Amino acid sequence: MNSDYLKQKRILLVDDEQELLDMVVSILQKDGFQNIKTAKTAAKAIAISETYQPEFAILDVMLPDDTGFNLIKRLKSTFDYPVLFLTARGEDDDKFRGFGLGADDYMVKPFLPKELLFRINAILRRSYKDENPLVKLPGCEIDFDRAEVIKNGKHISLTAKEHNILAALYRNAGRIVTIDALCEAAWGDNPFGYENSLMAHIRRIREKIEANPSSPVALITIKGLGYKLMVEGK
């Protein structure tokens, strides 16, 4: 799946340390992001936000003139766009407060550039759908908007549960998703005893997406742990 369009998103980066701003900018630029503005204070962040209209913001919590928690409220009051907190404050209460104010993710410093990029890309992918919504798997394509699989030119519909399971797998494409997380995606919080039902759904999904469902290459079983969706280009 092509994610170049995400790299065009306008990003606002707010932190009171110039060195950290420089470093994050270099990390983002190296990953292909081109439109980045930085601010060292909340006031400057508001000013930039009014003219620049960012599509994604990375905020520190402790700023010289205000807190990141107040800043997110003010930024989101004009236009609602995804926000990631990147802060040295790692207390649970801070995290809960951040999420409570509508943050999409909360990262505690210090961090590895790879992890930061993974989280930013995941947020952007969730928030901004590709104009071309087709996800390419080995042997087929999935159109999540239409909830169908396109295999050998044929359009095969997905049920709601199959769609939810595939979407959870796609969000973590190339990584293992636990049985429990997939059950939660299909049946909601704390689902106990749905393992067999999940297996039945997986079997039906394979029949729809795999060329040979008995030896799957797109939806792989990791014994005892979960499943992994192999997406081309990931």
Add this chain to the structure above:
Amino acid sequence: MKSVLKLIRRFVGIMLLSSALLIILNFILLFLYTVSQLPNSQPWQTAQEVADNLFQNDNGYVLPEDITIELKKNDTWAIFIDNATMRVVWRTDNLPETVPMSYSISDIAHLTRGYIDGYPTFTGEAENGLVVLGYPKDSFWKHMWPSWDYSLIANLPKTFLSVLVINIALIFIIYIIANSRLLKSVKPIVGGIQSLPTEETIHIKEKGLLSELAQSINKTSEILHSQRKQLRKKETARANWIAGVSHDIRTPLSMVMGYASQLESDNGLSEDDRKKAAVIVEQSRRMRNLINDLNLASKLEYNMQPINPARQNLVAVVRQVVVDFINMDIDDKHPIAWETDEALTVCLADIDKDLIKRAVSNLIQNCMNHNEQGCHIFVRVTTGENNCLITVDDDGAGATDEQIERLNHSPHYMLCDENTSMQRHGLGLLIVKQIAAAHGGTTGIGHSSYGGFSVKLALPMEE
């Protein structure tokens, strides 16, 4: 307060018992005394015996030798008054001269009740007269007018019992009144002493019988409160200090990690320089873990870490941790095997999910840290009698028996108050132990059947 009531009940019991025992003892003593005084009634018997044995022959009246000796031994004299003449017709040799030799009826009545010239006299009735024995002066006291109102004697048992009961009741009332005052003073003192171990401050009114004791308790409470406050302040300051330092290190460490990571993947650098950058990244990661661990360990130690238990499926929680590690382990040096029985899909426990995930992560991370050349890690969840067991094994370098003994029993340096260099093991295991303890569980460290290290967490299963 229960113990005070018990004490009072015991005191009352002892008092009633001792009163009853005292009365019984008195009766016994009275009885014994009376029995010992039985010989007192002997003078009347002796007089009657003399009267019965005094016989008349041709020479006059004669008393057998043995009785005569007996009378002499007791320094007793005897006379026999003839009924017809009212005169003394027989007498013993030791008769005092002051004893009259003839008697009128009123004399007889008088001597029967009382004395002859100060000698206590006792009479015995013979066939023709009256035998009178005279004992030495002051040897007996005689009750000369022995008569009582009839109803007094008839009601004597009732009167006696009533007096006894009234006496006991009076003693009891006096005791209760005397003790209720004491009790009133003791009650707040006991309450105060019982409350001393609790966190609350105590203030007892400093008046009454035990005011000095109340003062001491108030003072002790103040000292304890102030010590607790100081200790809490110290602990909070220490935890805050650790939190503050770790917070301040985070931003500079971000830059070390970030730039080193960029250098590590910079193809423009030589292989050697990239390796050096990789070492900086790895060491920065260790520092980050250390900061996180130090912060959490100090908070758990000083009860400053909020624990939010909720009903969770431990199998799912542990499985997620394993999957997160597998997803991260890019170089595949530490493959993790999930060994939980497929039949066990649910093991419910009341846990703080994030803390348990942290504990399992620490255990897996430990296997990796101590086996840098790589090892296999084995994770499984099983069920015990009333608990869920999480076991993390590896086939790496393992530890010696001595090291395992130390890990199981020696305190960590964060908790040790002795100056020793023997407790220098990492914070990872300390946190695991603290988290297990916070959930009412246990941690067991030992050798793995795979040849390496093994840690088993036992957490109470939800019923």
